[in-house]
Amino acid sequence: MNDERARGVGPVAHGSSDDPELLDFSANTNPRTPPGVADVYEDALDRAGSYPPEPPNEYRETAAEYVDVTPESVVPTPGGLAAIRLAIALAVDPGDSALVPAPSFGEYAREIRLQGGTPSFVSPEAIVEADPADHALAVVCNPNNPTGEAIAQDDLRTFARRCRESDTTLLIDEAFLGYTDRPSMAGTEGVVVARSLTKLFGLPGIRAGFAVATGPFGEAMRNARRPWNLGAPALAVGSHCMRQGAFVEATRERVARERERMREALATRFDVHESEGPFLLLEVGDRPVGRFVAAVRERAVAIRDATTFRGLDSHVRVAVREPEANDRLLEVLTDV
Template sequence: MVDGFDLEHHGDLEVGDGLIDLAVNVRAGTPPAWLLDAITASLTDLAAYPRQDAALAAVARRHGVAPERVLLTAGAAEAFVLIARAFRPRHPVVVHPQFTEPEAALRSAGHLVDRVLLRPDNGFVLDPAAVPSDADLVVIGNPTNPTSVLHPADVLRELARPDRILVVDEAFMDAVPGEPESLVGGSIPGLVVVRSLTKTWGLAGLRVGYVVAGAGLIEQLAAVQPHWPVSTPALAAAIACSNERALAESAQAALDIDRQRAHLIDRLGTTGGLSMYGVPRAPFVLVHVAEALRLRESLRTQGFAVRRGDTFPGLGAEWLRIAVRPEDVTDGFVKVLADLVR
């Protein structure tokens, strides 16, 4: 616990046997069969140590950068640990509410972390002036977990400084059609973009993600990374998820999520007692509701798991995060939710 917030609590702890999962932000129905086939085919190579060259090249092509600007990691979580170990900022700042793992990793590495809290009454919109000018490492999610807000790329560029490392967590960016606000591959001084293959492709158990940054920053991160950090099956997944077929499926999935999220928002709007702040753009929505913790437990008894919000700095006990799911699942969930709220 840090200042009353359990930074180590994640959505998977909400899920249990027999519960319909609206707590974990992994796309329903994944991983697809073709991805499982690619991973399975790699199992014949397990006797050899993992070789990253092909996966690095595939990810680099996907983002239009040189391979030396990519670092493969055991999920986005490892990327935050490497950032905390490789860099020695004097004044690190994390913009909240957001995914708590970056702050947890920084604190575990001995850093004294400052927070900038975005406000719900302002739609969780970022004002770059709110970030202290002397902050030499800034972390922000885009789109942000759990607020679902997508920050404009031009606003994030205002955070860049020649003497600052700007870490942008884009774990959910591929769920945004066209990825219009992505900074990946940009030539911004000190920019470090973290990506994950977990959310869109359903690979939480495989642990695969990557960092895109300047070659010098990648060298610093690689210097504190253990040898062979990414397994052979995970490398096969990185290759498969970076080809043209995968990009086309990901683009369609983003459109599907847009439609499903609009349906969820519309249905939630018919339920009294709920409020939403900001414009949701990620595969989840954040709602404010009285007695949310009690409501979450009641939902569990009715077969639904949602994510508590009180473990995120800047939020409290009246917040819940709800994952976007297909329309039929949403309809069943909102019917139960409405009955419980009444």
């Protein structure tokens, strides 16, 4: 990365509303947080007068148990995006090409461009069929944001093998995998997994996540990670959340049940994508998306204008929230 490239690569549009008067369906974070978070945060804040341990071994051990890997392969990061940036910075040199899903999270392409690389876009469902040869990096978002589809484990493993044979780093963003019962690819040779604690545990402001990488690339990531890159509250709260198995299971069941209920109701008026994430992508047809979003907002509900995702020009994304809130969204979307 250099200053000239950074000046030429602008920010990516993201969802979520900070208006407390709106019922927010534009952000796809859990409306619930695990029990005990406030107490853990308060206790950790009392210890914030000194630097946290370096490396943060307790956090690494908890994350390792969370995704069933060795603690040595865990690289703590302040959120999943920091893990993505670190992996891309190490994998992509100026002039390199990288396979990137589209439509998907816009930060992948942005980070590649910041390193002087060129994103080569492939549809999310077809990216594991693409040829990784001549690409320094391949990115998979599983489940994909904003479409919601997930890729089968066997297909991911086959693609990972082809990436190894091509000497291509495979980065898998599992920010939403916790909403499914699919196994993580963490610990797979040649694969870097990025995990976020933002979405599943409803704590975007804590900024806690991690990467998992093995072999020489894992060593490079551990060496390149900034020391003290997570504060004491983030380490303590993150460790606490990853131990809350009952909360995770209850969240999966609630989101799956509500997502299907919402999909069935919305399918009477919109084309609705199948999803394994905590959100649904809706095609609104020939109605101008901006006007549609504004009309919903006039009813005190915020939804995500999905035209900010590459390749989408007539779509919105809605989160799956609590049943009562979901009822309000359905009422507005079937009437506006």
